[in-house]
Amino acid sequence: MSNIIRNTSGAKRAVPKVLEQRTVADTKKQRILPTRTTTIDEKKSQLLEMMIRLEDMYHTIRTKLGEEEANVHHQLEQKQKQKELEWQEITKQTYREAEEQGYASGYEAGMQQVHFELSNQKQEMEAMVKGAYNKKEELIQSAEPFLLSLSTAIAKKIMLNEMEQNPETMLSMVKDTLKKVQDRGEVVFQVSAEDYQHMVPMVDELEKQLDVNASLKLIPMSDLEVGSGLVHTPSGSYDISINSQLSEIKKQLLSMFEERKTDEH
CATH class of the missing domain: 1.10.287 (Helix Hairpins)
Structure with missing residues (x-):
């Protein structure tokens, strides 16, 4: 349920404070991820x-x-x-x-x-x-x-x-979003400062979801909440925060209630 935010030419945005950044090396190392006890689908x-x-x-x-x-x-x-x-x-x-x-x-x-x-x-x-x-x-x-x-x-x-308790839970959400990215070149993934340390070991796995000619850069942001993430590509941005996921679910359920109320009348 990712929400895409298209780039608007000429618009100026405040640049959040960048704590540090890490560019994935060209040589990708295979990493063994911890077994996930609970998936985001669950x-x-x-x-x-x-x-x-x-x-x-x-x-x-x-x-x-x-x-x-x-x-x-x-x-x-x-x-x-x-x-x-x-x-x-x-x-x-x-x-x-x-x-x-x-x-x-x-x-x-x-x-x-x-x-x-x-x-x-x-x-x-x-x-x-x-x-x-x-x-x-x-x-x-x-x-x-x-x-x-x-x-x-x-x-x-x-x-x-x-x-x-299980930081790798966010991995599934990010993977689903990156699979939708068709751009080549650099893709920037911004996460909260708290989530950054947990996402670093997963970068190589995440980069596999992109085009072979694309690279992934992981950046911690001081103004993002835990569980929030933004993916920036040349063609637009994706919001993969928990708030956006739940807001979309709530919106659909409210719409369902309104339709049922209309049918009852």
Whole structure:
């Protein structure tokens, strides 16, 4: 999911402070890399599993809210029936009193009052049901971005921790990016100062992913975060940082939620 940044002619950019640089010698030495216990693909798989669990949580919340809505609706219906029974009793009582007293006009006025009160009660109950439904939708919509932000934050922490324990984990991400580079000549790979010492033994292996006429230069940068990397070629630059990877995943999942929400409506 690398994000490519095309060169813009004439644009000036601030040059980050370069701590030191190392140019790969023409004679490449074969190096034996440590066995990787966890690949970046497995990390992505774990992230997707986490997203699935959060989606299950989201469906559980929706189900519970739906049950609450049904419960509220049932209670309102019971209250409405109770009110109707009460007003029916009042109507009968009014009729009896009017009949006993012989005041037809009084009976008619009482009936009008009863109908007026029943109409108001019905409108109030309908408003309560509508309000409960709207509140449920608001809770669902507000929960989706929060769950995604939480999951990506957790995933970032897990991946950074994995890279600290197994620095070679970043190798797979860099390889996938370098395979896309078609340029010849010098290719510059910038990493954080913390990652630099771990990437030095892997340079020869990484350079094998490039064209035979291309060379790779590894440079530590003081302004890059751990797990971040930039590959600069004559035709453009590639961002292979963890943040860009997770941002792309989050963007796709949000798009998926929006499409599903549109389908539901």
